[in-house]
Structure formats: structure tokens, C-alpha cells
Amino acid sequence: MRAGTRRLAVVPLVALTDRSPQTSPEQLLAGLVPPPQFAGASFDTYVPDGAHPSQARAQELLRDLGTRLVRPARKGLFRRSTPPPSVYLDGGYGVGKTHLLASLAHAVGPERSAYGTFVEYTHLVGALGFAACVRELSTRALVAIDEFELDDPGDTVLMSRLLRELADAGVSLVATSNTLPEALGEGRFAAEDFLREIQALASRFEVVRIDGEDYRQRTGRPQSAALPDEEVRALAERASDGGASVALDDFADLVAHLSRIHPSRYGALVDGVDALGLTGVRQIDDDMVGLRLVVLIDRLYDRGVPVRLGSTGVADLVSERMLSKGYRKKYFRALSRLGALAGLDLPGAPAPVAGDAASTLPQA
Incomplete structure (x- = not known):
């Protein structure tokens, strides 16, 4: 080996099946931030499709909401007299809902916002207990819920109650989903038996439709x-x-x-x-x-x-x-x-030709 050159360390192959990760309640709470893929997401880096004006409208609505949430409010007055704004972003996959939600969380800041997927919030309730979960999340100005969905009746009742108590505490709720709130659970379980809970959830949100094609x-x-x-x-x-x-x-x-x-x-x-x-x-x-x-x-x-x-x-x-x-x-x-x-390049190996798959993951 020539002087001054370094050989790369060979890293043994690993197997996911050998891993059994455990997460503490403290780690779950600390993890309520946008994921690494959207660590740099902002409203300025979201590029709306001009053919679908609803994307730009959603961008401006959430930008304005972020400004409102970071603006200091007199305690007791705002929360008691004005219901906190809650928004439900509905649209197909690949139209940038997650990017916008992450941008909002970044704009509000990690100390005053919580960002997680639907399943992460349901697990948080199980790990902390319902009362403790409400107490922790009630300290935030924003609770952002990505990919909101109801896959079983238990989740319907749990999330309905959780969101009701957070909204009553003055927390702004913003969720993304591929399904309109009144249609949650449709085709999965006997949704008609839980229609009151589903309607109660739907009534808490301003539904904002985002149209467009899958950018991927x-x-x-x-x-x-x-x-x-x-x-x-x-x-x-x-x-x-x-x-x-x-x-x-x-x-x-x-x-x-x-x-x-x-x-x-x-x-x-x-x-x-x-x-x-x-x-x-x-x-x-x-x-x-x-x-x-x-x-x-x-x-x-x-x-x-x-x-x-x-x-x-x-x-x-x-x-x-x-x-x-x-x-x-x-x-x-x-x-x-x-x-x-x-379609992404492997470290040290080119990506195979895979239809129209991209070699990078755009954040729009």
C-alpha cells in the first residue's frame, strides 16, 4: 500500500432478523420529530405543481398556520375563546403531504411541536398510558399526524378520545391521509358501528384537498x-x-x-x-x-x-x-x-434500470 493511502474498513453484512430493538417512553417522545428524509423540508423547498393549484393553496394555508402557532399568545385567552385550528390534508400518495406536514413541524419548532405517524401515536399511548400521553402532548402547540388511518375499531375509539382531549387543551392538530375523514375505516371493519366516533373525528378538522400525480x-x-x-x-x-x-x-x-x-x-x-x-x-x-x-x-x-x-x-x-x-x-x-x-444507488454500486424510478428521493 502506498504511503498516505487508507484502506476502507470492511463492514460485515448484517441481518434485520438479528435485531430486536426496544424503545423507552423517553425515546418515543424524543423521536416525535420529522424523519431524516424530511429533516431539511421547508415551505420554500416544496415546489407546487402549477397544473394543480390546490398544492399551492395548501402550502400557503400551512405556512400561515405555522406563523400563527409561533406567534406568542396570551395564555388562557386564546385557548379558551378560540378553538385551535385543525387541518386534515387529504390527497393521493406522492403529492407532497408529508413534505408539507414536516415543513409545518419545522416552522413551529421541535420544542412546541410533535410529529409522528399514526402508529407511533397509538404506541405512545400504550407506552405512557393515556393520561400521561395527553399530559405530554398537551404541552405542544402542534401535534402532526402523518398517514392517519383507522385499521381497527380500537384505534377509532382511542384516537377519537386522544384528539378530543388535545383539542380541548388548545393543541392544533394537523393530519395527512389518503382517505377523507368520514370514510376512515371503510372496507376494513364494520365502520358503520363506529360512525359516531368517526363523525366526531371528522368534525374536528378543516379538510384541505391536495390534488396531483405521484411525483415519484x-x-x-x-x-x-x-x-x-x-x-x-x-x-x-x-x-x-x-x-x-x-x-x-x-x-x-x-x-x-x-x-x-x-x-x-x-x-x-x-x-x-x-x-x-x-x-x-x-x-x-x-x-x-x-x-x-x-x-x-x-x-x-x-x-x-x-x-x-x-x-x-x-x-x-x-x-x-x-x-x-x-x-x-x-x-x-x-x-x-x-x-x-x-432506483437509488447502492453505496459502491450503480442502480439498476428500474422503469421510471428516480435515483434520488425528491421531497416535494
Whole structure:
């Protein structure tokens, strides 16, 4: 080796199935901030599509809301006389709802805002207890809830009560979803039995519709082609030899492992991972498996982790039956995000040609 040169340290391949992360209540509270993918998001970096004026309207509405929330208010007067503004951003996947929500949280500031996904808030209630959770969140001016959804009756009652108490405490609530609030739970459980709770939730929000196309890809389902398992292994080893922390897992083993970990810990599961390779990928036709994968893909996307799939490509990962039922919007969003991750460069290895998948993750 020539003087002055340094050899990159080889990092052994890891497996997500070897990880069982635990999160304390303190860590859950500290983690209520926008994810790394949106750490630099701001209203100025959101670029509305001129063909869809609703995007610019939503941008200005949330910008104004952020200004109101950081403006000092006399305690006792504002909260008692004026209901806190609550906004529900409704729109398809890939129109920039998460970017706008993260921008609002940044504008309000980490000390006065809480930002988390729906599943993170439900887990926070379980970890802290309901009263303690309300007490902690009531100290914030803003509670931002990304990907708001009701997948079971218990969540409906829990979130209805939580949001009611936070609003009564003067907290502004802002949520994003692919589903109008009055249609939450539709096609998933007997929503009509919980219609009063759902209507109570809906009445608390000003619904703001954001129209537009998925910025990640414009031709429907991502067409990322499958790679041979041997190639996925070789790419993972090459990236690992270059000093990256790469996870390589068998798909069936990972699916089984996810069932043993609460979805709120999936972020911790992939923290520190620079890339993920999956071998033996097979099409899924089970909603329990599918919903866990949706959360995992969201956490990988939050962190901009490149993914390579062996044996089955993105387009064929989810069955047609699942794409036609109640959770279809979640699955299409997950496929869109996974297609973008499949198009990212691996450390030390070029991205494969994957339809129109981008090589970077835009934040719009």
C-alpha cells in the first residue's frame, strides 16, 4: 500500500432478523420529530405543481398556520375563546403531504411541536398510558399526524378520545391521509358501528384537498424488475466491502420477524442501515403481512435506504386481490415508495434500470 493511502474498513453484512430493538417512553417522545428524509423540508423547498393549484393553496394555508402557532399568545385567552385550528390534508400518495406536514413541524419548532405517524401515536399511548400521553402532548402547540388511518375499531375509539382531549387543551392538530375523514375505516371493519366516533373525528378538522400525480413515478405501478438472488447478494457484499452497513435478509424470515416486533419499532430496526437486500422475495396475499411491510417501507423511505429485491420485483410484490380491497391506497403508496428506493444507488454500486424510478428521493 502506498504511503498516505487508507484502506476502507470492511463492514460485515448484517441481518434485520438479528435485531430486536426496544424503545423507552423517553425515546418515543424524543423521536416525535420529522424523519431524516424530511429533516431539511421547508415551505420554500416544496415546489407546487402549477397544473394543480390546490398544492399551492395548501402550502400557503400551512405556512400561515405555522406563523400563527409561533406567534406568542396570551395564555388562557386564546385557548379558551378560540378553538385551535385543525387541518386534515387529504390527497393521493406522492403529492407532497408529508413534505408539507414536516415543513409545518419545522416552522413551529421541535420544542412546541410533535410529529409522528399514526402508529407511533397509538404506541405512545400504550407506552405512557393515556393520561400521561395527553399530559405530554398537551404541552405542544402542534401535534402532526402523518398517514392517519383507522385499521381497527380500537384505534377509532382511542384516537377519537386522544384528539378530543388535545383539542380541548388548545393543541392544533394537523393530519395527512389518503382517505377523507368520514370514510376512515371503510372496507376494513364494520365502520358503520363506529360512525359516531368517526363523525366526531371528522368534525374536528378543516379538510384541505391536495390534488396531483405521484411525483415519484407517473405510469402507475412501479416497474422495477426483479434481480436474481445471487446478484442481490453480490451487490450487498460489494457495498459492504466498500464500508457501508448493509443488511441482507431472506424475505420469508424477515416477514416472520416483523410479526414479532411492534410496528412503532420498525424505525429503530433499520436505523444505521445504509442499504437493504432481500432474497427469495415472493408475492404476498395476506393483509397482516402487507400492512407490516407498508410500515417497514415507510421507515426505509424516511431514511432514504436503497433496497434491492431478489426473485420478485416491486410491481409484483402485492397480489391483485390486495390492490382491489380496503387497504389498496396504502399498498399503492408503499409500492410507489419502494420503487423509488429500488432506483437509488447502492453505496459502491450503480442502480439498476428500474422503469421510471428516480435515483434520488425528491421531497416535494
